[in-house]
Amino acid sequence: MKISLSALSGVLAVLPSVALSATLDKRDPVPYKVQTPPLDTDWTYKVGTNPWPEHPRPLLHRDNWQSLNGIWTYESADGNPAAQALSSPPNQRQLGKEVMIPSCVESALSGIQEYPVTNMWFSRTFKVSDSWKGQNVLLNFEAVDYEATVFLNGVKVGHNVGGYFRFTLDVTKNVKYGEDNTLLVFVYDPTDLEMVPIGKQTRRPSHIFYRSCSGIWQTVWLESVPQNHITGLDVTADMDGNVAFTVHSSGKNGTGVKLNLFDKHGKQVALSVGRSDSEVKFQLASPNIWSPSSPYLYNITISMDGDTISSYTAFRSIAVGDVNGIKRPLLNGKFTFLMLKSLGFNTVRKHIKVEPDLFYRACDEMGLAVIQDMPSMSADGRVPNTDEQAEFRRQLGVLIEEHRNYPSIVTWVIYNEGWAQINTPPYPEAELTDMVRKLDPTRLIDSVTGWHDHGFGDFSDNHHYANPQCGSPFSSLPGGPYDSGRIGFQGEFGGVGHNVSADHLWKVQKSIDEINQTYEMDENLEAYNYRTGTLFRELKEQIEM
Numbered sequence: 001m002k003i004s005l006s007a008l009s010g011v012l013a014v015l016p017s018v019a020l021s022a023t024l025d026k027r028d029p030v031p032y033k034v035q036t037p038p039l040d041t042d043w044t045y046k047v048g049t050n051p052w053p054e055h056p057r058p059l060l061h062r063d064n065w066q067s068l069n070g071i072w073t074y075e076s077a078d079g080n081p082a083a084q085a086l087s088s089p090p091n092q093r094q095l096g097k098e099v100m101i102p103s104c105v106e107s108a109l110s111g112i113q114e115y116p117v118t119n120m121w122f123s124r125t126f127k128v129s130d131s132w133k134g135q136n137v138l139l140n141f142e143a144v145d146y147e148a149t150v151f152l153n154g155v156k157v158g159h160n161v162g163g164y165f166r167f168t169l170d171v172t173k174n175v176k177y178g179e180d181n182t183l184l185v186f187v188y189d190p191t192d193l194e195m196v197p198i199g200k201q202t203r204r205p206s207h208i209f210y211r212s213c214s215g216i217w218q219t220v221w222l223e224s225v226p227q228n229h230i231t232g233l234d235v236t237a238d239m240d241g242n243v244a245f246t247v248h249s250s251g252k253n254g255t256g257v258k259l260n261l262f263d264k265h266g267k268q269v270a271l272s273v274g275r276s277d278s279e280v281k282f283q284l285a286s287p288n289i290w291s292p293s294s295p296y297l298y299n300i301t302i303s304m305d306g307d308t309i310s311s312y313t314a315f316r317s318i319a320v321g322d323v324n325g326i327k328r329p330l331l332n333g334k335f336t337f338l339m340l341k342s343l344g345f346n347t348v349r350k351h352i353k354v355e356p357d358l359f360y361r362a363c364d365e366m367g368l369a370v371i372q373d374m375p376s377m378s379a380d381g382r383v384p385n386t387d388e389q390a391e392f393r394r395q396l397g398v399l400i401e402e403h404r405n406y407p408s409i410v411t412w413v414i415y416n417e418g419w420a421q422i423n424t425p426p427y428p429e430a431e432l433t434d435m436v437r438k439l440d441p442t443r444l445i446d447s448v449t450g451w452h453d454h455g456f457g458d459f460s461d462n463h464h465y466a467n468p469q470c471g472s473p474f475s476s477l478p479g480g481p482y483d484s485g486r487i488g489f490q491g492e493f494g495g496v497g498h499n500v501s502a503d504h505l506w507k508v509q510k511s512i513d514e515i516n517q518t519y520e521m522d523e524n525l526e527a528y529n530y531r532t533g534t535l536f537r538e539l540k541e542q543i544e545m
Contacts, residue, residue: 029073037108039505047109049100049441056142056219057166058361059405060233061310064135068126068183070513072216074099074112077119081429082188085119086149089184095123098374101220104213116203117214128222129178135224139169144357145185146196161391163189164197164375164400166218168231176543177310189214192378195388195420197395199352199375201206207514209379212241218356218377228252230276231308235300235405236442239332241284241318249276255305261313262299263288268455269298277405289332290314290407292346292505299406314364314407318443320458320487329444329458331369331410337543338369340412349491352376352416354399354420363408371446373413376401377420379464382456384420389428396432400439412443413435417450417463427454449491461491465519466531492544494535495519498528513526516534 032044049071055061073095077085083205101124103110105117128137133412141148145163149156153176158169175181191212192202202209232248247257254275261270261284274280288296300311328335337517339345345385348363349371363370374396377384396414403409414432415421422428429447433456436445447457462470469488497518505512515521522528 006123020212027094027188030097032071032100032111034111035108035113037113038511040108040488044108051100051109052102052219052358054357054358057220057357059311060230061261062223062225062308064132066126066128068124068220068222069101071077071098072101072122072124072126073097073111074105074123074215075121076114076117076205077121077186078117080119082119082186085121089186090121090123090152095121098407099215101216102142102218103215104217105215106213110215115211116191117542118189118399120187120189120215122187122216123183125180125182126222127180128175128177132224133177136170136172136227136229137175138223138424139168139171139183140219140221140223141168141216142166142220142342143354144185144216145189145213146191146198147188148216149186149188151186153181157509162197162395162398164214165395175179187215189511192380195377195382195384197375197377197392199373200206200379205508205510207511209515225250226306228255228305230302230304230309230495233302233309233405235310235313237287237298237313237315238442239287239289239315241287241315242281243270243272243284243313244279245275246279246282247274247304249304252305253277257269257302257304260301264297264299264302266299284315287315289363290316290364290367291332292336292367292369295365295408297364311405312364313353316407317393318410320444327485329410329487333366338371338469347371347410349373349413355405357406360403360406361407364406368408370409371411371448372399372403372409373412373416376416379417379419382420383422388420389422393428393432393435397435397439400436404443405516410443411446412440413446413449414457415448415452418448418452421448423452427456429454429456433457444492446489459489459491460486461489463492464490465493465495467535468542470539470542490539493539494532496522496528496531496535498522498524 019372051069052134053067055065061298074097075090075095097112099110099112105112105120106148107116125215143164143166148160150158150169152174155174157171157174160167189212191198200209203212205211229250230247231250235245237243245259249255257274257276259272260268263269270282270284272280272282290296297312300313302309317332319330320327323335338347347369350373352373352375354375377392415428433445445457446459446461449461450463468490470488498521522531
């Protein structure tokens with residue numbers, strides 16, 4: 001019997017807080033040590049024990065914050081069902097092993113490298129400065145895979161579902177100043193035992209599907225804020241200098257807000273005032289435009305009722321337009337062919353995975369455009385039930401709301417290759433596309449990349465290996481004809497490889513045995529280079545025609 005943690009709230013509500021005493025015994029856990037992974041890199045053993053020291057939210061930055069990253073303790077709870085584990089938390093003893101946070105417990109960097117794990121405990125102690133008294137204290141988790149139940153000093157303070165997205169808990173009433181606070185987190189991660197958004201994670205790794213990423217895999221941190229504080233900032237700025245922003249507050253709607261806009265040299269170029277939780281508009285004459293060749297960013301400060309944050313934005317416009325009778329993606333009114341920048345290109349598709357916010361900040365600064373996927377549910381042919389589909393829809397909305405202010409993101413992808421896509425009318429991507437369009441009308445939408453295209457969104461997106469067959473009247477697959485009303489797009493092609501030395505192989509026998517499942521294997525590097533050149537030339541011709 002599978003029990004989701006979200007079904008356990010009634011049990012948790014009646015647990016006596018005394019059973020979660022913050023007093024742990026003094027037994028030393030097994031010390032942290034990087035494990036030897038199936039494939040390491042030059043950086044594996046150089047990360048140290050202070051990972052991700054940067055402020056994790058570049059679009060909502062405050063000065064008063066404290067990282068909780070570093071060495072925690074860990075213990076698997078797989079001997080019992082989740083409900084039983086939660087009814088008997090490790091309240092009077094130390095957890096058995098040290099673990100690096102953030103990390104996946106399956107990874108070597110975690111110091112654990114256990115696989116697979118479903119139920120697990122994490123714990124650490126921390127102090128809060130007396131200088132934070134009189135303010136609200138927020139406890140932030142950037143991402144925990146998949147469900148998290150959080151206790152602070154013996155009290156349950158929150159619960160979250162979803163492995164890729166942040167959550168914030170106001171722990172003002174539970175925190176102690178100037179002395180140890182004990183943080184205890186229970187994590188339940190079913191991966192593909194249930195129908196949840198997981199991307200390519202699986203408990204049955206194969207050629208192109210990888211191990212689970214369970215646990216606290218992004219930054220944990222504290223911040224000090226006024227009682228009425230800024231909870232979010234939405235900003236759009238187009239190529240014509242039109243700016244619209246909304247400052248979201250923690251409760252006191254209509255509070256006065258002030259926005260200062262600065263160019264990259266620190267010169268103030270605009271000042272606008274308004275009220276919280278309401279859209280404010282203004283225009284900047286002759287802005288510097290953001291593009292992959294010129295990634296110009298403007299810095300922002302927002303002030304509201306004693307709270308100040310720093311952020312940034314960029315002026316750019318994304319649209320669909322006709323270029324010589326062909327539907328093309330337009331960036332700042334011009335057709336821009338989207339490619340990967342490290343190969344002389346300008347775009348990356350973040351394939352059915354969501355990265356930490358600092359990844360998107362880097363893309364904004366580098367001028368690397370991002371096609372951002374929604375993490376898909378299982379690819380094993382199962383069809384989601386009503387509740388599972390509703391959860392997928394909810395998390396899709398969270399993806400858009402959390403990331404729509406990063407200028408580098410140019411396109412949202414809803415479904416990949418029909419994975420857990422319902423293929424009977426009414427097609428779900430019709431309503432999902434409308435939802436995404438309402439949440440973010442400034443970007444393009446690739447409703448279905450690869451298979452089962454029912455005509456929604458801005459793209460007619462085809463996948464074909466190894467040679468490209470993009471949506472053009474000269475090269476179309478049966479069942480996927482050229483659609484002159486949408487952008488013809490080659491979402492995936494290639495898959496060309498050749499055998500390398502064992503030093504560069506994932507040292508898992510199943511993976512080695514399946515290396516020839518690559519779409520095309522070439523005998524040597526010369527053949528590989530010839531074939532990839534041929535495929536790119538073919539793609540170029542299809543685009544031109």
